[in-house]
Amino acid sequence: MPTIQTxxxxxxxxxxxGKGQPIVFSHGWPLSSDDWDAQxxxxxxxxxxxxxxxxxxxxxxxxxxxxxxxxxxxxDLAAVTAHLDLKNAIHVGxxxxxxxxxxxxxxxxxxxxxxxxxxxxxPPLMVKTPANPNGLPKEVFDGFQTALAANRSQFYRDVxxxxxxxxxRPGAKASEPVIQNWWRQGMMGGAKAHYDGIVAFSQTDxxxxxxxxxxxxxxxxSEDDQIVPYVAAGPLSAKLLKNGxxxxxxxxxxxxPTTEAATINADLLAFIKA
Numbered sequence: 001m002p003t004i005q006t007x008x009x010x011x012x013x014x015x016x017x018g019k020g021q022p023i024v025f026s027h028g029w030p031l032s033s034d035d036w037d038a039q040x041x042x043x044x045x046x047x048x049x050x051x052x053x054x055x056x057x058x059x060x061x062x063x064x065x066x067x068x069x070x071x072x073x074x075x076d077l078a079a080v081t082a083h084l085d086l087k088n089a090i091h092v093g094x095x096x097x098x099x100x101x102x103x104x105x106x107x108x109x110x111x112x113x114x115x116x117x118x119x120x121x122x123p124p125l126m127v128k129t130p131a132n133p134n135g136l137p138k139e140v141f142d143g144f145q146t147a148l149a150a151n152r153s154q155f156y157r158d159v160x161x162x163x164x165x166x167x168x169r170p171g172a173k174a175s176e177p178v179i180q181n182w183w184r185q186g187m188m189g190g191a192k193a194h195y196d197g198i199v200a201f202s203q204t205d206x207x208x209x210x211x212x213x214x215x216x217x218x219x220x221x222s223e224d225d226q227i228v229p230y231v232a233a234g235p236l237s238a239k240l241l242k243n244g245x246x247x248x249x250x251x252x253x254x255x256x257p258t259t260e261a262a263t264i265n266a267d268l269l270a271f272i273k274a
Contacts, residue, residue: 023091026077032185089113093119165182222251
């Protein structure tokens with residue numbers, strides 16, 4: 001398996017397919033690069049080079065016990081892009097991966113980057129604070145950690161079969177293969193990484209990061225996102241970005257890159273080509 005070694009000795013697994021302008025995908029919690037299958041095949045067939053890695057502690061990367069924070073996530077992404085010498089890249093991040101992309105751009109600069117897109121992403125800040133009154137109470141995320149520690153397998157099954165893909169909505173038709181694939185990806189990773197990752201995605205404040213970014217960024221978010229609520233995320237990120245464009249969807253779930261792949265892929269392609 002292709003991997004790179006980080007400065008702190010973590011093996012990061014990555015996929016690198018095709019030739020052409022690179023599109024780099026950063027996945028959500030607690031998944032892996034496999035969650036981008038629909039996008040990677042689509043853009044590969046449109047002449048792009050597609051790259052995706054498994055975040056540390058996730059998928060096929062090392063199940064290290066530490067470094068599960070946005071600084072390390074961004075640094076690991078930078079290590080992959082440097083190893084592959086990617087230039088003029090488009091970075092696409094979903095959920096926690098959107099936070100990773102934003103922090104990477106702010107922390108490592110834009111010299112290798114042409115554009116970015118963040119989908120149902122955690123920035124600017126998920127947790128509720130006096131300055132972020134529309135965020136979710138910290139108790140929500142504490143509950144995630146409690147459920148994970150008690151029975152990770154059941155917790156992941158409940159997330160995938162319920163709010164992540166909107167299968168808990170009236171009239172929704174759940175896809176068992178989609179649910180099982182989410183569960184499979186989650187259970188491949190390490191419990192410690194996923195437990196710590198809840199703090200990383202919920203309590204990291206990306207406000208200043210967003211202000212630093214100057215490349216064009218497409219912010220894609222659904223009003224019916226049950227994981228990262230729209231009101232505290234997409235519109236605020238778009239306003240903080242120097243060159244941000246907000247694309248709002250109605251009725252799409254948090255996992256829209258999977259369930260609404262045709263629409264998402266077409267919109268991403270139009271943004272990349274613009």
